[in-house]
Amino acid sequence: MPSKANADRRHRIPKQRFRTTNWSEYDVVLRGRCSLTIWFTDAAISAWKVEPRTTRGGQPLYSARAITTALILRAVFRLALRQTEGLIGSILSLLGLKMVVPDHSTLSRRAETLRMPRYYPISRPVHLLVDSTGLRLCGPGEWLVEKYGSRTRRLWRKLHIGVDADTGQIVASSSTASDVDDASQVGPLLDQVAGLIAAFTADGAYDQDGVYGEVAARHPGAAVAVPLRSSAVPSAMAETAPTQRDQHPQTIAERGCMGWQKASGYNWRALVETDIARVKRVIGGGLRSRTGGRWATEVAIAVGALNRMLELGRPEYVRLA
Numbered sequence: 001m002p003s004k005a006n007a008d009r010r011h012r013i014p015k016q017r018f019r020t021t022n023w024s025e026y027d028v029v030l031r032g033r034c035s036l037t038i039w040f041t042d043a044a045i046s047a048w049k050v051e052p053r054t055t056r057g058g059q060p061l062y063s064a065r066a067i068t069t070a071l072i073l074r075a076v077f078r079l080a081l082r083q084t085e086g087l088i089g090s091i092l093s094l095l096g097l098k099m100v101v102p103d104h105s106t107l108s109r110r111a112e113t114l115r116m117p118r119y120y121p122i123s124r125p126v127h128l129l130v131d132s133t134g135l136r137l138c139g140p141g142e143w144l145v146e147k148y149g150s151r152t153r154r155l156w157r158k159l160h161i162g163v164d165a166d167t168g169q170i171v172a173s174s175s176t177a178s179d180v181d182d183a184s185q186v187g188p189l190l191d192q193v194a195g196l197i198a199a200f201t202a203d204g205a206y207d208q209d210g211v212y213g214e215v216a217a218r219h220p221g222a223a224v225a226v227p228l229r230s231s232a233v234p235s236a237m238a239e240t241a242p243t244q245r246d247q248h249p250q251t252i253a254e255r256g257c258m259g260w261q262k263a264s265g266y267n268w269r270a271l272v273e274t275d276i277a278r279v280k281r282v283i284g285g286g287l288r289s290r291t292g293g294r295w296a297t298e299v300a301i302a303v304g305a306l307n308r309m310l311e312l313g314r315p316e317y318v319r320l321a
Contacts, residue, residue: 018317029313038091044069048099060110062102067110070102071301078284081107112293116300122195127165127265128172129272130189130202132182133279135159135175135299136286157287157295159279160185161303162193163272165201168314169307170275175299183208190218201225201269207232212245225264278306 020026040048050063074084081104089101102110137155158180162172172192174185182205190197197219202211204227215222224244238246252260261267283302289295 017320019320020315021318022313022316026313026315032312033309038095040095040097045097045099061100062106062110064110064114066102067107067114068116068301070107071111071114071297072305074107075283075298075301076305080104080288108289108294111289111297112291114297116297116304122164122171122193124166125196125198126171126193127199127201127268128190128193128197129163129165129269130161130186130200130206131163131269131272131276132158132160132185132205133276134178137290158182159276159299160189161272161275161279162189163275165199165268165271167310168271168275169310170303173299173303175295182206183211186211187214190214197222199223199225199265201264201266203227203269204229207245209235209245212243223264225266225269227266275306282306282309 044065047063048066050060050066070084070088073079073087074081077087079087084107085101085104092099092101134156135158137157156178158176158178160174160176160182161170163169164171172189174188176185182202186202186206197215198221200211200215200219200222201224206226207229211226212224215224226245226248228245228248232245232249234246234249235243237243242250248260248264251263255263279302283306287295287298289298
C-alpha cells in the first residue's frame with residue numbers, strides 16, 4: 001500500500017499542522033446544526049396529509065413528506081420511534097398546529113417502502129471518492145458476548161458511500177450485507193451520480209478489472225486512482241497497449257509511492273474517511289431498523305441530513321507545517 005511507505009521510519013516525519021481561518025463563522029455553523037428553530041411553511045402544512053387515492057386499497061393518512069420529516073428528526077437526535085412520535089407531537093402543539101401525528105407503528109411500516117431522492121444536481125465534473133464501513137445492527141448485548149463467548153456474534157451491514165472531493169457531500173450511497181464485495185457496488189454508486197465524473201479514487205479493495213470497466217463504461221475519460229495489491233500482475237497488453245492499471249506501477253517506479261499518490265490524486269481519499277467518521281459521530285455507528293427496506297431508508301435519511309448540515313458551512317484550513 002502506498003500509504004504505508006516508509007512505515008518503519010515514518011515516526012521521524014513531523015505531523016502536518018493546520019489552522020482554521022474561518023473559525024468564528026464555522027463556530028456559528030456548528031451551533032446552528034442543533035438549532036431547534038422549527039417552523040412549518042404553508043406548503044408543508046398542506047402537504048402533511050396525503051391526497052386521496054383514486055385506486056382500490058387502503059387510504060394512507062400521511063404523505064411521504066410527513067414520514068420523512070419524522071424520520072429525519074429521529075436520525076439527527078438518535079431517538080426511538082415512540083420518542084419520535086412524542087417529539088413531533090410536542091412541536092405541533094407548541095406551534096399551535098391542528099395536525100395529526102404519525103404513530104410509531106406507521107413510521108416503522110412506511111419506512112419499509114419510503115423512496116428517498118438519490119440524485120444530486122451537479123453541473124461540473126466530479127472527483128468521486130469511494131469507501132465502505134460497517135454499521136452495527138440490533139443484536140445481543142455485551143453481557144451475552146461475555147457470558148457465552150464467541151458463540152454470540154453481532155450482525156453488521158455495510159455502508160458504501162461516494163463523496164464529492166470538492167464539497168465533501170455524499171453524492172451516492174448504498175447498504176448491503178456484510179459479506180458483499182466492495183467492488184461490486186461501484187456500478188450502483190456511479191449510477192447515482194447525475195453529472196460527469198472526472199476522477200475515481202478508492203483503496204486497494206477496489207483493485208479489480210471490473211472496477212476499471214464500470215468507470216470506463218459510464219465515464220470513458222475518467223482517471224482511476226486505486227493502489228495495486230501486493231499480488232497484482234500486469235495485463236497481457238501491458239507492453240503494447242498499457243491500461244490505466246498498468247500505468248500505476250510505471251509511475252511508482254519513476255516517482256516512488258509518495259510521488260504516485262500526489263500525481264494521481266490519491267491523497268484526496270482521506271476526505272472520504274472524514275465523511276465516514278462524520279456519519280458515525282453524528283448519526284451513530286449502528287442501524288436501529290430490523291429489515292432491508294428500513295435499513296435502506298435509514299441510510300438515505302442519514303445521508304440527506306449530513307448533507308444538509310454540510311450546506312450550512314465548512315471549515316477552511318491553512319497548512320502551517
